[in-house]
Amino acid sequence: MARPSWYSPVFREEAVQIALRSSKTISETARDLELNPETLRGWVKKHLKQHEPSVDADLTVSERARLSLGLPKQVGAWQARRSACHAHVCALYRTK
Structure with a gap:
């Protein structure tokens, strides 16, 4: 069983949005937010996977x-x- 996160879901979502909208790299954004870059990279990857359009979606x-x-x-x-x-x-x- 995974340990509980130190970061709230709201903070995670805001960090992901900052990373996606920023012209900086994920590592630079993570440094600005005082996060481990791999933590933020994982959150971004999970967010993109959850919000990607389905293959069958019409244009x-x-x-x-x-x-x-x-x-x-x-x-x-x-x-x-x-x-x-x-x-x-x-x-x-x-x-x-």
Whole structure:
């Protein structure tokens, strides 16, 4: 049986929220809160596991729109880079 925690659930949740919203690393945040970094890391990991969306969850309308708008741009950029690299390699072989 695990020993009782020294930290209240409210403190844990606030520490997790600070860690998730901060631009600092978990270790830096833990140091600021005077916690062991592994303790905070465990709380964050547990929080994320409990609050992750299920695999079967449907996308919202805004998520679907964002994906449909962003993907063609990314694919176009990748294709342009690939074409540029291909042209560069072909030019190198032609000069030899």
